[in-house]
Amino acid sequence: MTALFQTYARWDIEPKKAEGAWMTSTEGKKYLDFTSGIGVLNVGHQHPAVKKAVKEQLDSFWHVSNLFKSSGQERVARLLADKTGLSRVFFANSGAEANEAAIKLARKATGRSKIITCTQSFHGRTFATMGATGQDKVKQGFGPMLSSFEYVPFNDVNAIKKAVDTQTAAVMLEIVQGEGGIYVVQQEYLDTIQTICRETGALLIIDEIQTGIGRTGQAFAFQHFQVKPDIVTLAKGLGNGLPIGAMLGSEALADYFGPGSHGSTFGGNPVSVAAAEAVLQIVFEEQFLQKVSEKSAYLFEKLHTAFKESNEVQEIRGIGLMVGIECTSEVSGYVKELQNVGILVLNAGPKVIRLLPPLTAEFTEIDLAVEKISEILKIKETV
Structure with missing residues (x-):
């Protein structure tokens, strides 16, 4: 029995520790956090x-x-x-x-x-x-x-x-x-x-x-x-x-x-x-902002390559490291399935997957996120 007003549809994950772009739950599972606390942790967890x-x-x-x-x-x-x-x-x-x-x-x-x-x-x-x-x-x-x-x-x-x-x-x-x-x-x-x-x-x-x-x-x-x-x-x-x-x-x-x-x-x-x-x-350092732009270009290129022949992905849009992947289907199921494989993302309306990675995320972490998102969405196209 909770004493909290149920104003949030909470995920079945409780954080125990987080650092950089990664979060570990109380159950010991590691997640790549591409939500950044809903666009909050721009320099990552525990900078x-x-x-x-x-x-x-x-x-x-x-x-x-x-x-x-x-x-x-x-x-x-x-x-x-x-x-x-x-x-x-x-x-x-x-x-x-x-x-x-x-x-x-x-x-x-x-x-x-x-x-x-x-x-x-x-x-x-x-x-x-x-x-x-x-x-x-x-x-x-x-x-x-x-x-x-x-x-x-x-x-x-x-x-x-x-x-x-x-x-x-x-x-x-x-x-x-x-x-x-x-x-x-x-x-x-x-x-x-x-x-x-x-x-x-x-x-x-x-x-x-x-x-x-x-x-x-x-x-x-x-x-x-x-x-x-x-x-x-x-x-x-x-x-x-x-x-x-x-x-x-x-x-x-x-x-x-x-x-x-x-x-x-x-x-x-x-x-x-x-x-x-x-x-x-x-x-506010110019080198930092330049690196964000480079990561953005890399992320968009990876997403466009991954979904260039996709029937499920309708559009990829955004600026910088604020990205929306519009799908033909509602994405709440995708958000849950990505959690199961250790990737945390958000929705932005019923049919858009929203990516808000820390601005400090590594290129290898971007690779991992795109790989897992691609795998989950491509499963939809084969069933």
């Missing part, structure tokens, strides 16, 4: 630099409150600001909280309430971010949503032109729709949004919760495109498993988030900030 930073902070103190100055927060904020061109940072505990802060800031700064998001988007499970999410399944049973959100099809230029007007506070979107199926934004769509936002005074919010911190081969996914956001939100990979989120905004927005306007008791916790600083020092 020594992150562990060292966390231990050092624990030996000093692990909480005081945001009433005190924090040189750690200042250093991490500067790293993020310098890499994005956005000069202000608010620290939260999670992606949903970062998106809540972005929604509040956009509404306060513009004096407007309407926010446009995309169908099949995912922005969180709090009431505001659930309302921002363009998927009905996350809203079922919770009554009326906040009425200030409107939804348009992803990459539909005409739809976004019609939706944004002088009553729009912001357009909020993901560069790659993670939970929505690993769909990548198109440059024309971003160009249209940016032009309309400038014409109407609406802000552009880019949700980098899953795509940020090197996941796509750039520090941030929006840097693959010609676009200048007003607000960027982060979490997941920022703390490599320690809970931290961040909302970044332009200097023009600084006065709208003054004392008393927003807050978080645990946001920017010293231990999480220490982890984040270690992560950014690793990931």
Whole structure:
């Protein structure tokens, strides 16, 4: 009899130890982890630099409150600001909280309430971010949503032109729709949004919760495109498993988030900030990001070669080490079968296998994952 609310369809695996791209269960079985804690462990399990930073902070103190100055927060904020061109940072505990802060800031700064998001988007499970999410399944049973959100099809230029007007506070979107199926934004769509936002005074919010911190081969996914956001939100990979989120905004927005306007008791916790600083020092190195791009090219080449004559695999898409394999069949069975052979993957909707390996994964580990995925999917084609 469990004492937990059953809000997760948990796998029948309990971790005991993990290191790098590998996890060992309490039953002693080893798994190659291509989930990275749902895009969190970008530098892998137990990275020594992150562990060292966390231990050092624990030996000093692990909480005081945001009433005190924090040189750690200042250093991490500067790293993020310098890499994005956005000069202000608010620290939260999670992606949903970062998106809540972005929604509040956009509404306060513009004096407007309407926010446009995309169908099949995912922005969180709090009431505001659930309302921002363009998927009905996350809203079922919770009554009326906040009425200030409107939804348009992803990459539909005409739809976004019609939706944004002088009553729009912001357009909020993901560069790659993670939970929505690993769909990548198109440059024309971003160009249209940016032009309309400038014409109407609406802000552009880019949700980098899953795509940020090197996941796509750039520090941030929006840097693959010609676009200048007003607000960027982060979490997941920022703390490599320690809970931290961040909302970044332009200097023009600084006065709208003054004392008393927003807050978080645990946001920017010293231990999480220490982890984040270690992560950014690793990931923001150009050589590291170049290696991610090389691994990405290698992974896509291996997948395309493995499935070039497949009737089961319809499309392989994504950026960097954020990959979707769209199948003709529902993939929940494949996810389970891959667990049986020691490979951990995710789904992104009913028919997409999602790969989110650690950015530190070795080429040999990519080979093993593709080999096992190919074996499992090819069994389907022979029965």
